[in-house]
Amino acid sequence: MRSFTSSRSPCPIGRASRILGDRWSLLILREAFLGVNRFEDFLDRLPISRAVLTARLRMLADAGVLVRDPPRSKRATYTLTEAGCDLFPMLTALRQWGDRWLFENGHTPLPIHTRFGEDVAPIMVLTTGGKPVVANDRILWDD
């Protein structure tokens, strides 16, 4: 029983929203990036019901974001695929946005250290030539 058929939208955001646009997918992926990969561990860390977690993990696997191993038995692990790992820039942008706009004044995000000992810089949209692109360059959104 397949719980996900991919969207046929011509728009990448339309397609992506069918995968990520629900109450749990972003949170499941956050946990996956933190290293969580077992069913019961997701269950412990998120206030989600078992049935919905089953459905979401299956959907994310069908969508190619997670891989279930072994594919056909119990006691499986769910880990990020290459496509899943590639959501890292989007999730980081979302995280930065949340830190900027969803906390009371005075909130400072927990310090983030990379293996270089440097903080993560604010994510920017740049042209190939390195010039900043802003939202009201509306042309960007032609579909």
Added chain:
Amino acid sequence: MRSFTSSRSPCPIGRASRILGDRWSLLILREAFLGVNRFEDFLDRLPISRAVLTARLRMLADAGVLVRDPPRSKRATYTLTEAGCDLFPMLTALRQWGDRWLFENGHTPLPIHTRFGEDVAPIMVLTTGGKPVVANDRILWDD
């Protein structure tokens, strides 16, 4: 009647997912970035019901992503706030991800021209020193 009370999660992704983690919010924002700002225009461009669109627009306004003007009468417009515009990097990252992973082989995104005549570059996560950060720098995700 308020249709949204902000999340108290200590995690910015937890908070953000309460705003963006549903079937319509990302699509409404996509349209908003395209310049759509009237109720009936959103309705024409998305297969959403009137009642749900009413609720979502109110939620997005309560969340500070859109602003409704005038605030208390009909015939209003909904436009992106500064916080809403600041979702541009996240939406762009999502768009790039969708273009990379959600289309059959051979798909090339529609050419995107900025006012500089240059394409948009792939969004990267960098340290303040300009070094690339990758997903399994797991430390990044400590909450």
Added chain:
DNA sequence: CTCCATAAGTCTGTAATAAAGACTTAATAC
């Protein structure tokens, strides 16, 4: 090999949210 503990998943009844579309209200054009 058998049995046990437990991870993963299903099932059931109830509650919340969404869909479709008719109906209502109010703002603007004339």
Added chain:
DNA sequence: GTATTAAGTCTTTATTACAGACTTATGGAG
């Protein structure tokens, strides 16, 4: 003022979510 239409509400039906008990299968201990 009246007509038009944009914005929103209401009602019914359908979908999805929830809590929690129950089932199934797997890996380990002996």
